[in-house]
Amino acid sequence: MSCTLTREDVTSCNKNADCRTAFGAGLVCGASGLCERAPPSPRCTTTFPPDLLTRPKNYEGVITIGALMDRSVETQRGREDAIRLATTQVNEERGLDGRPFGIVFCDVAENSQYDSLKRADAAVASARYLADVLGVPAIVGPSASGDTIAVFDAIKEQGVLVISPAASSPALTGHDVATATDQDPGLLWRTATPDTVQGAAIARHLTTSFPTATNVVVVNEKGAYGTALADVFTAAFQKDGRTVRAIPYETASQRDAAIVDAASTKPPFVLFFSSQTADAVAFLNAATSLASYENISFFLTDSAANPDLLSGAAGAASLFPRVVGSRPAVPEGPTFELFKTSYNAAFKKDPGALAFVPHTYDATWLVFYGAAWSLRQEKAVTGIGIARGLRKLSAPGAAEIPITPANWTKVADALGAGTPVNVTGASGKLDYDPVTEETTGAIDIWKISADGKAIESSTTIDPR
Structure with a gap:
């Protein structure tokens, strides 16, 4: 009787990608050099x-x-x-x-x-x-x-x-x-319109709709959103004798101090720029308790244009008639309407009300x-x-192809053949610049409905 011993060769891994290639997603390269399932x-x-x-x-x-x-x-x-x-x-x-x-x-x-x-x-x-x-x-x-x-x-x-x-x-x-x-x-893309457009639109709205509001205060979250938007707005607004006083903040305590400070000079408008709805809620809830805000109007942005603001700041509803803001324009047209119909059927919600x-x-x-x-x-x-x-999705001069399920095969086949196309989406046109890879779009100025239960568009500013 005899037996044969067989040795199984094992190849060590060096990185997680080695394990995904060999065994699929969810495997990582362990400390032993062997692939193991990741928690x-x-x-x-x-x-x-x-x-x-x-x-x-x-x-x-x-x-x-x-x-x-x-x-x-x-x-x-x-x-x-x-x-x-x-x-x-x-x-x-x-x-x-x-x-x-x-x-x-x-x-x-x-x-x-x-x-x-x-x-x-x-x-x-x-x-x-x-x-x-x-x-x-x-x-x-x-x-x-x-x-x-x-x-x-x-x-x-x-x-x-x-x-x-x-x-x-x-x-x-x-x-x-x-x-x-x-x-x-x-490798970094977006479908949102850059704030170079929104900041300019805010300045345009204030200067045309409130020409006597020549000195305003901006309270802004420090960071990529708040600081950059404040800079764009200031550059566009601060002309012909108009002035902007900016008060940046990083922490909640700094935010609260900035809210108090902003009203100290009795400006006609305090603009509040934050990427977080919770900060806008805190702003309105604080302002409603401060007598210094009695005759001041409020300007918020896209992050505040949602139902969480209305519910979170319900105690500040007396301020709602003085609140306006900006956001990307609510889409319209057949592509959006088809999306809206499908979304409402699936989730029983209006996507136009959700930024x-x-x-x-x-x-x-x-x-x-x-x-x-x-x-x-x-x-x-x-x-x-x-x-x-x-x-390859913004071909100049090409006929527009709406983003719909029915057009999936048409677009995929064109791209598969190496042919650029020109798609238009539920959010509007998607004309990406080939150098910056940025798109643009219209900006809505919004207000809160009379019953305090909805965000409503009041006017649209289109830079195109």
């Missing part, structure tokens, strides 16, 4: 389809995309629903060459049930999980400008495309590449289009391939 991130357990990560064999060839939203904010929960809708629709059209799309949603809210991380840190940690453990080629979100920059900087070396539906700070322009080309596109929800729907479809270019032109779905595809 799930508690922030990233929600998926679409719901069993995407728990039953991966049901989704052979799935193209998984990440999403980063703050689930403590109603508008951002609405943005997650827009991603679900787009993904449902593209999969009903048989996905990309028979491969379905899947989404891993990560909650970036400050929530002790997850951990002790602040929102920006939670966004970065979640993005690293999506990029390094799951190997997603693209991420939709986050929403805040500062968070978006932090996420991009954390994962840019991994070639993941980041597309924000709501980050509007001018600081994003050129943050990736100064001059983008078809060969070397940027940047149409922009999120468009951002998700743009990733799908980019993936079609990447797979069919470059034989793999990668972040850089998706970015090259995005540069």
Whole structure:
């Protein structure tokens, strides 16, 4: 009797990508040099389809995309629903060459049930999980400008495309590449109009609608959103003898002190620029208790244009008639109306009442289009391939193709053949500049309805 001993050769891994290539998503390279299954991130357990990560064999060839939203904010929960809708629709059209799309949603809210991380840190940690453990080629979100920059900087070396539906700070322009080309596109994109447009629109509104308001105060959150918007507004407004006094803040205590200070000179307007709805709520709730604000009007921005402001500041409802603000124009036209109908049917909500929800729907479809270019032109779905595809969606002079499920095959086939197209979205035109990779759009001036229950557009300023 004899026996034969057989030795099994084991190849050590050097990085997580080695394990994903060999065994699929969710495997990481352990300290021993062997691949092991990574523990799930508690922030990233929600998926679409719901069993995407728990039953991966049901989704052979799935193209998984990440999403980063703050689930403590109603508008951002609405943005997650827009991603679900787009993904449902593209999969009903048989996905990309028979491969379905899947989404891993990560909650970036400050929530002790997850951990002790602040929102920006939670966004970065979640993005690293999506990029390094799951190997997603693209991420939709986050929403805040500062968070978006932090996420991009954390994962840019991994070639993941980041597309924000709501980050509007001018600081994003050129943050990736100064001059983008078809060969070397940027990996940082957005469907939101930059605040170079919003800041100028705010100044234009005040100077034309309130010509006697020549000295105003700006209270702004320090950072990519608040500081940049304050700078743009100041440059546009501070002409012909008009003045701006800016009071920046970083912490809640500094914010509260700035609110008190802002009213001390009795300006006709105090403008409040923050990326966080909670800060705008705190501003109104504080102002209603201060006699110094008795004759002052208030100007807020897009982050405040949502139901959370109305519910959170219900105790300050007496101030609502003096509150106005700015936000990207509420879309209109057949592409938006079809999206609105589908969204309302699925979620029983009006997407026009939730800021940047149409922009999120468009951002998700743009990733799908980019993936079609990447797979069919470059034989793999990668972040850089998706970015090259995005540069083919604003063909000058080409007939507009609405972003609808029925047009998925038409757009994907054109891109697969190397033919640029000109898509228009639920949020409006998406005419990306080939150098800056930025789009533009109209700005709405909004007010609070007489009953205090809704945000209403009062006028539209279109820079185009």
